[in-house]
Amino acid sequence: MTAAVAKPTIGIIGTGAIGGFYGVMLARAGFDVHFLLRSEFSAVAEHGLHIDSAPHGALTLNPVQAYSSAEDMPPCDWLLVGAKTTSNAGLAPAIIQAAAPNAKVLLLQNGLDVEDSLRALLPDTLHLLGGLCLICVHRTGPGAITHQALGAVNVGYHSGPAGDEQARMAIVEEGAGLFRSAGIDSQAMANLQQARWQKLVWNIPYNGLSVLLGAGTTALMADADSRELIKALMAEVVRGAKACGHDMPAGYADYLFMMTEKMPDYWPSMHHDFLHKRPLELAAIYARPLAVAKAAGCELPRIDALYRSLSFIDRRNT
């Protein structure tokens, strides 16, 4: 008789739209999930987490194992970080506090090299991974999340004690397996940088233009000029990725463009940050890709112009 394998304990560091959605899905699938919150702690501890999901219907988790301090959390085998990249460096103490020995820390965030600022602050015993979420979710109030569409998570290994490629892929597969067992599509990615560049083909045009032009995806896709701008920006991302050694799959930008036409009207998370006067994720989504492409000899003038416009807006907004 084989002994049953214990399910890992999961900690959510930053329970916003992404952390809340995936945490609730994992808890509903039977995982022991613990949620670290900040401004919404009291509301969630009292009333739970509520997701209004177009694909899944109304999902409620109540009671929630909610914490306002990582010191109170049990040791977690997996930590899913759902905070914005702008707070990464400040999250290290909470991650270290909540991590079981040899824990896997998975950053569910957009952008390039977002793991780097944390890696230097984490012990070598912790595995660090990145997850790219293809999903449309946003917060509508304390503990309330609207899930409009999609949901897949692509997982890749960044750094840590895994000795070789086989050990790294085993951990990545384990991470993808968590999501799959909660009914969420998830792929194990052999190359995290490649996966991050692929996601940027969408985020660089749409996140920034939603702020600059004050428009969601439906309006952006309905106008001839914004369509041309999106295509030109996507082409630059593909060029930047190639210069850095990451060939995008053939027709990838066209695929994302067509996918967006079929999406419900969606306002990227950068637009929500702008509305709520929170810092925009400009370093991860624009500055870093521009810098690494430039170091590889590739100038991306349209992306640079978009980045400078957003930097102006961000400085006056926060």
Ligand SMILES: NC(=O)C1=CN([C@@H]2O[C@H](COP(=O)(O)OP(=O)(O)OC[C@H]3O[C@@H](n4cnc5c(N)ncnc54)[C@H](OP(=O)(O)O)[C@@H]3O)[C@@H](O)[C@H]2O)C=CC1
């Ligand atoms: N929303 C989406 O559809 C998608 C988002 N992404 C990416 O996912 C990441 C997360 O985005 P999203 O979920 O939208 O962001 P949200 O703003 O909804 O959530 C961020 C959460 O992190 C919390 N937080 C930040 N710092 C701390 C801290 N020190 N301690 C505890 N909690 C903290 C915030 O708390 P507080 O309320 O107090 O600020 C908030 O609840 C981003 O990188 C984004 O680009 C990727 C794909 C799709």
Ligand SMILES: CC(C)(CO)C(=O)C(=O)O
């Ligand atoms: C690209 C999208 C909308 C899902 O495809 C997303 O995941 C994002 O906003 O970052």
